[in-house]
Amino acid sequence: MPLVAAAVCPHPPLLVPEVAGAAAGELDDLRSACDLAVGRLLATGADAVVLLGVGPVTGPVPPPATGSFQPWGVDLDVPLVPGQPDRGAVLPLSLTVGAWLLSRHTPPPQVTAVQVTADAGPAEVAALAAQVAAAGDRVALLVLGDGSACRGQQAPGYDDQRALPYDKGVATALAEADLDALRDLDPGLSAQLKVAGRAAWQVLADAARAGGGGWRGELLHESAPYGVAYFVASWERM
Numbered sequence: 756m757p758l759v760a761a762a763v764c765p766h767p768p769l770l771v772p773e774v775a776g777a778a779a780g781e782l783d784d785l786r787s788a789c790d791l792a793v794g795r796l797l798a799t800g801a802d803a804v805v806l807l808g809v810g811p812v813t814g815p816v817p818p819p820a821t822g823s824f825q826p827w828g829v830d831l832d833v834p835l836v837p838g839q840p841d842r843g844a845v846l847p848l849s850l851t852v853g854a855w856l857l858s859r860h861t862p863p864p865q866v867t868a869v870q871v872t873a874d875a876g877p878a879e880v881a882a883l884a885a886q887v888a889a890a891g892d893r894v895a896l897l898v899l900g901d902g903s904a905c906r907g908q909q910a911p912g913y914d915d916q917r918a919l920p921y922d923k924g925v926a927t928a929l930a931e932a933d934l935d936a937l938r939d940l941d942p943g944l945s946a947q948l949k950v951a952g953r954a955a956w957q958v959l960a961d962a963a964r965a966g967g968g969g970w971r972g973e974l975l976h977e978s979a980p981y982g983v984a985y986f987v988a989s990w991e992r993m
Contacts (some may be wrong), residue, residue: 757888757892757893757894757966758992759893759895760991761796762792762895762896762898762988762989763898763900763986764792764793764897766808766852766901767985768824768848769782770785770786770789771852772786774828774829781980782980785978785987788987789856790859793856796895797863801893803891803893803894803895804857804895804897805869805894805895805897806835806850806853806867806897807853807868807870807896807897808850808853808871808899808955809873809951809954809955810849810870811870811872813870813872813879814886815867815886816868816869818839818867819840819841820835820842820844820845820850820868821834821839821846822845822850822851823845835854836866849870849955850868854866854868869883869887871883871954873946873954874954875954876942880958881961884961884964884965885962887962888965898959900952900956901951902952902979902986903918903948904948904950904983906983907979910979910983912982915947917947921948922977926986929972929974929986932963932972932990934960934963934964935960937956937957937959938957938961952986969992969993970991970992972989974986
């Protein structure tokens with residue numbers, strides 16, 4: 756049973772108060788939910804924590820690695836592992852936010868990161884899930900991913916009537932730890948709705964399935980404040 760727990764969080768740069776500035780308070784509830792999910796993840800005492808999010812290629816990010824919020828106007832760098840000797844590889848936004856979320860807690864003993872392309876197919880997803888499952892004897896997975904970006908006329912992808920039912924389906928799947936529902940998410944529709952989390956959620960589902968046994972899920976937060984769907988969930992093995 757290599758995968759013992761998982762947390763799902765979104766990765767908007769505005770989650771970071773220094774980036775959000777005066778608007779930081781608008782995401783207080785989301786930030787608190789993420790802190791709760793990550794805290795539960797670390798409380799499992801897992802041997803290794805793996806960050807998983809969308810990136811330019813599929814596979815592990817070689818350590819050391821550092822993310823930066825400079826592209827969003829803030830001189831703030833976040834190393835994957837506190838105190839690492841140099842900057843190393845560049846983390847994509849998803850993993851940069853994940854490293855920032857981890858930095859708000861006592862660092863776990865071992866942290867690694869993997870990324871998956873937004874258009875990854877089933878074989879690519881399954882191969883990465885196998886790597887995640889082999890990352891340690893007791894692995895905790897922090898999954899970073901946003902839902903649709905088409906919730907309203909001010910959304911990045913404008914308004915699409917398919918977005919709300921899609922997001923509701925994801926929310927239910929995360930709440931119920933429904934592996935089949937996550938694995939069945941359609942890549943084409945997900946791309947049309949500008950979903951940033953589809954491939955990462957499917958890696959989670961495959962990794963959870965590989966370990967066998969049942970899972971208990973809890974949805975801690977669901978919102979779409981800027982026309983982009985954000986979910987926070989906590990999973991534990993039954």
